[in-house]
Amino acid sequence: VRQISQHAHSEIVGMLPEGNWVTRAPTLKRKAILMAKVQDEGGHGLYLYAAAETLGTSRDQLLDALHTGKAKYSSIFNYPTLTWADIGVIGWLVDGAAIMNQVPICRCSYAPYARAMVRICREESFHQRQGYDSLLVMMQNGTDAQKAMVQDAVNRWWWPSIMMFGPPDDQSPNSAQSMRWGIKRVSNDTLRQKFIDATVEQAKVLGVTLPDPDLKWNEERQHYDYGQIDWDEFWNTVNGHGPMNKERLATRVKAHNDGAWVREAALAHARKQQQRQQKEAA
Ligand code: FAQ
Secondary structure: OHHHHHHHHHHHHOHHHHHOOHHHOOOHHHHHHHHHHHHHHHHHHHHHHHHHHOOOOOHHHHHHHHHOOOOOOOHHHHOOOOOHHHHHHHHHHHHHHHHHHHOHHHHOOOHHHHHHHHHHHHHHHHHHHHHHHHHHHHHHHOOHHHHHHHHHHHHHHHHHHHHOOOOOHHHOOOHHHHHHHOOOOOOHHHHHHHHHHHHHHHHHHHOOOOOOOOOEEEOOOOEEEOOOOOHHHHHHHHHHHOOOHHHHHHHHHHHHHHOHHHHHHHHHHHHHHHHHHHHHHO
């Protein structure tokens, strides 16, 4: 329940940084793509809440834990989206990291979670490509100012993206049990390394510099070495003190409260229909 619900919350809160740009997308095509992506994330949240509910908890309990700050959601969504390039970079790096982390979960031991993940990963892969494509267009055909905007977004999102994989393996309290249960199949550090190795090559094609002077190919390890991650920043953000934590949670709580009438109306409608059917059957 902890892992699946944290994941569900991440999808739902993850709609906010991007939703912020729907009205400001530069073309009709980009706007349609972004709207579809944000809706997909909402759908992912719903599959995952449904998967968590199969373990005996209720939607209300899950949402209450999010709204009261008891449950976590991914640290990455507590950073602001300052420019249009941030939307491309989220697709490329954030969805890219999510795919790396989530593909192994498609074969995890809990079938309702695994089944939800198969569909989610297919959609995430489209999300990653649309982000990369939007950056490629700016880097290949854009003005100097647009190229600088992409580089600035990469500079701000790189480190938070590699923090998405969680703390180092020797400081990951849940890993041992989750591995034993088969709901986590690959360790935080292994996935982080895999993501870095793949992304360095993509950055070269794009023509951007990743903001880590220690990023170097290590012939012996056959992997890229990378610099020191700021774990204080990570824990600060995970524990509710990142740049946007308060705003994200407040927006979610407001959306939930503002939507109360829709839930009440849907329930009233369902009750009426049930009564009508019972009457007809009698
Ligand atoms: N942020 O012992 P571990 C997405 C917490 S979805 C916040 O290593 P674990 C799609 C962790 O919960 C992104 N908290 O934990 C999208 C634990 O606290 P707890 C989400 C974090 O579970 C894209 C504590 O630290 N993906 O991006 C983070 O073994 C674009 C100790 O850590 C998933 O949730 C973090 N980054 O490993 C949507 C995938 N890292 O619970 C919209 C499934 C760690 O004991 C737009 N989840 N913590 O109080 C997982 O694979 C795992 O839960 C990890 C963490 C790898 C995230």
